[in-house]
Amino acid sequence: xxxxxxxxxxxxxxxxxxxxxxxxxxxxxxxxxxxxxxxxxxxxxxxxxxxxxxxxxxxxxxxxxxxxxxxxxxxxxxxxxxxxxxxxxxxxxxxxxxxxxxxxxxxxxxxxxxxxxxxxxxxxxxxxxxxxxxxxxxxxxxxxxxxxxxxxxxxxxxxxxxxxxxxxxxxxxxxxxxxxxxxxxxxxxxxxxxxxxxxxxxxxxxxxxxxxxxxxxxxxxxxxxxxxxxxxxxxxxxxxxxxxxxxxxxxxxxxxxxxxxxxxxxxxxxxxxxxxxxxxxxxxxxxxxxxxxxxxxxx
Numbered sequence: 001x002x003x004x005x006x007x008x009x010x011x012x013x014x015x016x017x018x019x020x021x022x023x024x025x026x027x028x029x030x031x032x033x034x035x036x037x038x039x040x041x042x043x044x045x046x047x048x049x050x051x052x053x054x055x056x057x058x059x060x061x062x063x064x065x066x067x068x069x070x071x072x073x074x075x076x077x078x079x080x081x082x083x084x085x086x087x088x089x090x091x092x093x094x095x096x097x098x099x100x101x102x103x104x105x106x107x108x109x110x111x112x113x114x115x116x117x118x119x120x121x122x123x124x125x126x127x128x129x130x131x132x133x134x135x136x137x138x139x140x141x142x143x144x145x146x147x148x149x150x151x152x153x154x155x156x157x158x159x160x161x162x163x164x165x166x167x168x169x170x171x172x173x174x175x176x177x178x179x180x181x182x183x184x185x186x187x188x189x190x191x192x193x194x195x196x197x198x199x200x201x202x203x204x205x206x207x208x209x210x211x212x213x214x215x216x217x218x219x220x221x222x223x224x225x226x227x228x229x230x231x232x233x234x235x236x237x238x239x240x241x242x243x244x245x246x247x248x249x250x251x252x253x254x255x256x257x258x259x260x261x262x263x264x265x266x267x268x269x270x271x272x273x274x275x276x277x278x279x280x281x282x283x284x285x286x287x288x289x290x291x292x293x294x295x296x297x298x299x
Contacts, residue, residue, distance in 0.1 A: 001051075001052040001054065001074070001078065001082055001084070001085050001086065002014055002051065002052065002053050002054060002086050002088055003054055003057070003085055003086065003087050003088065003101050003105070004056070004087060004088035004089060004101070005056050005058065005093070005097075005098075006055075006056040006059060007090075008088045008089060008090055008093065008122065009088055009090055009122040009123070009158075009160075010023075010053055010054070010088045011023035011024060011025045011053055012025045012122070012160075013086070013088055013120065013122060013158060014040065014051040014053045016158060016167055016170075016171055017044065017049060017051055017171055017174070017175075018040060018041075018042035018044060018049060018051055019042060019044055019168070019171070020040075020042050022040035022042065023038070023040060023051075023053050035055055036055060036069075036070060036073065037052065037053070037054050037055065037070050037073035037074055037077060038052075038053050039051065039052045039053070039077050040053075044171070044175070045171075045172060045175055049175075052074070052077050052078070052082075054070070054074065055070060057070065057101060057104055058097050058100055058101065071104075071108065074108065075108065075192050078109075078191070078192055079191075079192070080189065080191070081188075081189025081190055081191040082109075082116065082189060082190045082191075083116070083178055083181075083182050083189060083190075084116055084117070084118060084178045084181060084182070085105060085113060085116055085117040085118070085190075086117075086118055086120040087101065087102070087117060087118070087119050087120065087147075087151065088120050088122060089119060089120070089121055089122070090121070090122045090123045090126075091121055091122070091123045091124060091126040091127055091136070092123075092126060095140075095143055095144050095147055096143065098147050099146075099147060099150075102114065102117070102147075102150060102151075105117070108192060108193065109190055109191070109192060109193060110193050112185075112190065113190055114150055114151060114152065115152065115181075115184070115185055115190075116181065116182075116185060116190040117150075117151045117152070117154070118151060118152075118154040118155065118156060118177065118178070118181065119147065119148050119151050119154065119155045119156075120155075120156050120157075120158065120174070121133060121136075121155065121156070121157045121158070122157075122158050122160065123159075123160050124157040124158055124159040124160075125159045125160055125161045125162070127157075133155055133157050137155070152181075154177065154181060156170075156173065156174050156177055157170075158170050158171075158174070230244075232244055
């Protein structure tokens with residue numbers, strides 16, 4: 001995950017890591033291009049690498065609701081876990097507010113998040129020819145030194161004005177450092193603090209559980225005009241829109257059935273020894289299977 005201020009070079013860094021121009025970049029460093037959290041994946045060094053590009057979380061232009069929305073996206077995109085946080089800082093940039101970014105990450109991922117964090121300096125070309133990154137950090141003063149120390153003294157430098165071959169070598173070195181950092185953390189991923197409770201419940205929610213919950217909800221009395229709201233989640237191309245259309249068609253057909261007809265069907269099932277709740281569950285499961293078959297036809 002890439003973190004940093006507007007104009008720090010997060011999107012350009014993401015493109016360098018992925019080896020493709022998948023994130024839009026600004027022509028002027030002060031222009032904000034990344035306005036919302038986004039993710040891209042590509043094969044790099046023989047493996048699939050996923051990069052999450054985030055907006056400036058300290059941007060004063062952010063409204064409160066926008067900030068909350070972006071935090072939720074970070075939570076969603078971070079599942080099932082992250083290998084690294086890269087705090088992107090250009091050479092010679094002021095770092096007075098960078099600790100606030102680390103605090104946001106601490107709140108979302110816990111104190112252990114700092115063990116997965118590395119300071120990634122961009123515009124390494126701006127360093128003096130004889131100056132090392134260690135000398136630069138020392139010369140910049142206590143604020144930058146403390147920031148780097150909080151990130152376990154893990155740093156890396158990317159140059160901007162270099163050949164593609166040299167850029168690939170720098171990216172390879174970065175990935176090797178990330179591998180070493182993950183190994184130090186026991187090979188574990190850094191997960192959102194709330195994942196262990198709410199996310200695990202969502203993952204372990206079986207079709208039978210879903211059918212039972214939907215049947216219970218369906219059998220509850222509803223006020224006039226009360227909405228039944230569903231949220232469809234999934235990757236691009238998974239068929240969310242087609243599935244939504246199918247659900248709406250089925251729902252419209254179901255609501256076209258009169259209360260008398262519905263009760264007759266349930267009573268007929270009960271006459272054969274099937275309980276009312278089981279009859280509703282069977283109806284919901286049948287609707288789910290029909291939705292899947294129709295979705296395949298649509299796709």
